[in-house]
Amino acid sequence: MTSVVHPSLGHTIRVADVIAETPDASSIVLDVPEDLADRFTYRPGQFLTVRIPSDRTGSVARCYSIASCPATDDRIKVTVKRTSDGYGSNWLCDNITQGSSLHVLPPSGTFTPHDLDADFQLFAAGSGITPVMSILKTVLATSAGSVALYYANRDRDSIIFDTELADLAKRHSDRLTIEHHIEAETGLPTPDSLARFAGAHHDSNVFVCGPAAFMAMVKETLTSIGYDRHRIHIEEFRSLDGDPFAPVKAVVADAQASTVEVTLDGDTHTLPWPADATLIDVMVSAGIDAPYSCREGECGSCACTLVEGTVDPGNTDALDPDDVADGYILGCQARPTSTNLKIEF
Known part of the structure; x- marks a missing residue:
């Protein structure tokens, strides 16, 4: 296997402003360049995954919710509240100022309304x-x-x-x-x-x-x-232990690979799915802009519905038991256990 570089591995974005919201909370406004505008289109309720320097591990990844409104605000704004034992939140509040840069993944997350025309x-x-x-x-x-x-x-x-x-x-x-x-x-x-x-x-x-x-x-x-x-x-947010910014490994299919039909944003893709690969690995290797952030089964960004077939679900901590009962799986964790599968995002 060889490493492949994929756009979802992050971008370095300039900080346009830092707003003190309360004594222990600040909003960070990002100046997304025009050529990345499409990649940073977001839905209300989504979040950004931020890469934060660490003396011990080189970097850590943390997720922070977007507080701005995609319909009225020109720039993306994330809000960070200090916690007593929160390395990421304290580092951001202590170090990020106007003109700083942050390395972030594009917006992600499923905590967003499908229909805004409701109460x-x-x-x-x-x-x-x-x-x-x-x-x-x-x-x-x-x-x-x-x-x-x-x-x-x-x-x-x-x-x-x-x-x-x-x-x-x-x-x-x-x-x-x-x-x-x-x-x-x-x-x-x-x-x-x-x-x-x-x-x-x-x-x-x-x-x-x-x-x-x-x-x-x-x-x-x-x-x-x-x-x-x-x-x-x-x-729900959990601390991320792994590195979602690391390159995704290319998937090499063999004759024993399953076949999966994946529907994402209205498009259906038919892909070979080896038993030792996750769905996200398969999609990214095929050049599909798959939704994910943590790649650990902790954030829920890659939640999707298993319509047909069976999988080894892996870690499903990010899913509510009711969601699992309804057929939801995590693309970054699931591996196929049947020959043919259908999945919808």
Whole structure:
């Protein structure tokens, strides 16, 4: 096997601005050059994978959500909140200034609405507001749907985008409802407060981002009051141990290789799929712009549906058990165990 260089291995982008959002959170605005504009087209709720220097390992990769709106903002903005033991977040907040450069993968992620022309219930806690903000702004800018945001924070000083949210609430008072839940004033969020906020809007699309315990409480509460679990979308980030920026190895098919039909962005590709290769390796080797970020089964960017055939799914930690039951697999982990397969992204 030989190494192949693929565009998804990253690009070095200049930082146009750094905005202090709160004492421990900053937004990094990127100046994407015109010749990369197509590669950095994004959907609300997606993220960027950033390469961060490390004295121990050379570099580490971290995922940060995009907070900007693709419909109204000229530049991509990611927001980073310091955590006490977060190497990546602290390095970015301490070292990145206007004029710096970041090495990043193109936008990725599945925490994004398929249909913006609907009503939305959004739940965020802490820095979980970042992808939710992108969704909120895009819905308000491009559709006629209503948006209700439940936003939990430790105290008033911790509210990221506080001024911008207040301005949006004024400009869209007929469509946007915001409830701030402040732990220092009313304690931690409870199922009762979540249920009261959610009400009976069972047809709304629900997007939830924040600490794991918060997201689990929201999902359990909403399903208990009649929400369809398929309408509840959860965003989870995990630290990446590997190097998603490393070259992908070219796949060499043999006579025993399976055959897979992969549908991506409306195009169907028929490819040989050797038993020892992942689907992402096969697609990238064929020159297909496959969606992936971590290549470890941790981020969910390469989630797809197994329509026909069987696979060894590998690590599926990034998938909800309900998603696995519905036939979702991870392209960076799956290996074929049947002769013919069909997969849809």
